[in-house]
């Protein structure tokens with residue numbers, strides 16, 4: 146992963162988690178979850194939030210009755226998330242290998258993560274996400290399609306890499322891995338930042 150981006154999350158995790166937790170899941174992806182995840186046997190429906198940040202969406206899904214878990218590459222984000230919400234203690238992981246020891250998932254969500262992944266690493270990350278899905282599973286990805294005021298290295302004011310890729314990019318990569326593209330939605334920024342908008346795409350395996 147891009148080191149400068151990782152450093153930002155590692156060094157500011159407490160403050161970032163509080164900021165992310167101040168936004169309701171309902172305001173963004175929660176609107177779509179209702180159409181994607183089943184209403185019955187929720188407790189047996191396994192969801193992985195890949196790049197879960199503060200664990201906000203994992204907590205929301207657990208409270209909705211789903212068997213939800215989160216993974217994040219930033220160990221400090223995971224520590225801060227668990228400190229703020231101890232109920233997430235056994236639900237969040239910063240290690241891919243320990244995650245690989247458990248059963249696979251019916252759904253993976255990956256929200257506001259892939260724009261941080263470099264061109265040389267994106268295919269590997271998408272393959273890893275696919276690895277975690279059961280047969281007939283689905284994948285929800287959200288990514289910025291407009292991000293104003295980036296510098297000439299595509300970094301934002303916090304130094305994070307924000308690579309803007311359109312849906313065709315993700316569709317072609319995921320279709321080549323065996324996914325089918327189902328739907329997409331557009332949203333303004335849930336933190337009300339000017340000049341940022343998001344696309345969410347649903348894929349099935």
Ligand SMILES: C[S@@+](CC[C@H](N)C(=O)[O-])C[C@H]1O[C@@H](n2cnc3c(N)ncnc32)[C@H](O)[C@@H]1O
Nearest residue numbers: 154165196197198217218219222256257258261
């Ligand atoms: C903008 S935050 C989004 C957090 C959360 N998904 C949300 O919607 O609030 C991006 C998160 O992705 C994580 N991340 C970035 N690259 C990653 C990767 N390759 N694998 C796992 N997590 C990653 C970061 O550590 C950070 O917590």
